[in-house]
Amino acid sequence: MSPAEDLLVSWSDTATRRRVVDFVASATRDGPGFVPPEERVAVFDNDGTLWCEKPMPIQLDFTLRRLAAMATDDPSLRDRQPWKASYERDVTWLGEAMVKHYRGDDSDLQLLMGASVQAFADLTVHAYAALVTDFFDHAHHPTLDRPYRSCAYQPMVELLRYLEANGFATYIASGGDRDFMRPVADELYGIPPERIIGSSLAIDYREDDDEGTDVLYKAEMEFFDDGPVKPVRIWSRLGRRPVVAMGNSNGDIPMLRFARHGDRPALRLLLLHDDPDREYDDTAGAEDALARAADRDWTVISMRDDWSRVFAD
């Protein structure tokens, strides 16, 4: 037993679970694997790692609803991607855009991102947060028959609490939009806004003639926090290297590689989506990450075999 191991109730008693628990036990007791408390930093990708990202990322559904509303108002947009796919709710085109990105082809993603930044330009951060909260109050996953706010993986919530109980500071480091996660991440994962790192729109500061001030989005990206950008944003925010990192796709490889201190043991985790009955069996965009995991002895978590439960009831 390591401290608080009983929090991991949705994890089956497998070799994977034992690797995780052994790492934490070693990091928290005197010996060669000891990690000083201030260096116990754990970073987690979000889409496909903490919550479901198939058939498309949740944020993409949010964005396409906004784009569809724009095309409803302006028929001239209905012939142009990505408004066309949004208006027609062409989930295939949209889901493929992400898979192409993970495979190195950003052409469709660029179209989407260009439209996304226009869709939210000039909104204050608070108005955007209200849109996000409203979306999560109403929107459902297209195939899993559950609200999006119930799409967090329960074993991951337990892993976050388990690490925190052992002195780790937990952070989300996602390619998804930082301010899309912030309004709901505390409720879904117990992670407050200041521990969320992600992609971001550029932000402007405005003041009025009296006491009023606000921050609002510009029509441009600031960071697209994926691939090699993840270690850069993690350093910028924390000034530390993580010792635990978990992801599920090729875009997480640099973050997982970055998570080590010299020769000290590190825990690199990769979630394998191999569970067609309870979620998806789909490794598109994760091929390189899985190959490196096999080559470097990273820990692959099988959703099917290692988790006794996927979602909370």
Add this chain to the structure above:
Amino acid sequence: MSPAEDLLVSWSDTATRRRVVDFVASATRDGPGFVPPEERVAVFDNDGTLWCEKPMPIQLDFTLRRLAAMATDDPSLRDRQPWKASYERDVTWLGEAMVKHYRGDDSDLQLLMGASVQAFADLTVHAYAALVTDFFDHAHHPTLDRPYRSCAYQPMVELLRYLEANGFATYIASGGDRDFMRPVADELYGIPPERIIGSSLAIDYREDDDEGTDVLYKAEMEFFDDGPVKPVRIWSRLGRRPVVAMGNSNGDIPMLRFARHGDRPALRLLLLHDDPDREYDDTAGAEDALARAADRDWTVISMRDDWSRVFAD
């Protein structure tokens, strides 16, 4: 008495101190001034607020030593600013560059920053941290007869601890370089790297063919975190508005303005350098901030009258 008020031992019993204590007491007890614990965010400028910035910011001394070393190696640099001032140790030219900046003229600061980014380009973040630590191990303040690492204001360290004891999360939000503060801020102020916001050089991520990864500086600025950029960087890092903010110069006005939630009370603090015997009597670059403080009833802290001690022994 408010909780932990006895931590403020270097503060004189003045109306200023009572305003600070009354705000904290009100924020932490039921009533109209109550601030929920998760919203108790306090942000502090660094140069001239937490440590001495006259006759020039400490970071500027660090940088000019680096530039002087470059001019020692390369005589052709000795006729060009800012290498000329660095090589000749022309403190006046360098100090004036900052005052001109606070007054809206960035010409000399641009020269300095251009040279600074060249001076540290291609260093890894760890190599840079080692240079900073070495500087603080040896360098002394030019007039105060004390090492730079003893130039933190003792009453400010007490204020940080007092706020934390009352459930506030404390952050540095400085125009100075984030990674120049990180190696020493824990020792000087008890503020860890992840709670430091500041200016930054752009960062690159590199990996080798095996397991090695590193992050290192590019020859360009990422953010110059002063003036209207401060609220933007604070939001980006925290996803929250502060309710306590403190600074000492015109560049802090937007941050102080940003520190409020609707009509809820906020604490905006401005340090007045009016103490020629123990530090400096110099408000250059703070004129607009002091005018706004008078106009809006922000709390001005007089170093001379409100602090019984300035530096720890």
